[in-house]
Amino acid sequence: MMPQDPRFDGQGPDAAWNDALSQGRFVIQHCDACDAAQFPPAVTCRACHGGALSMVAPSGKGIVHSTTTVRSREGAHNVSIVALAEGPRLMTRVEGDPEAVRIGQAVTARVITGEPSMLVFDPEGTA
Secondary structure (H helix, E strand, C coil), rough: CCCCCCCHHHHCCCHHHHHHCCCCCCCCEEECCCCCCCCCCCCCCCCCCCCEEECCCCCCCECCCCCCEECCCCCCEEEEEEEECCCCEEECECCCHHHHCCCEEECCCCCCCCCCEEEEEEEEECC
């Protein structure tokens, strides 16, 4: 009989992240072995390949790394890549005027709970 890997017990990392988001909490993974932060959640650390990962609350601070405005008949909205202060980058949206979002702009995370819950960012000083 093969030994079982405890990393596969219970819910997976994506489900844990979505559960936290539905509770209004923004979390990212932190490697207990090498101290690396990562997003999106995974079963192993991308830096050291270790399996000891914890979900932790980041500072919520970030910088817009890339941005675009998406236009449709319903209106325009922003799609951005935000580099978190902890290192990982994630695709998200910056609230407010989509035309006013700029690369290098400081932003702060906020969770919108609902169906589905979403992580968005506000320009610094407006949250």
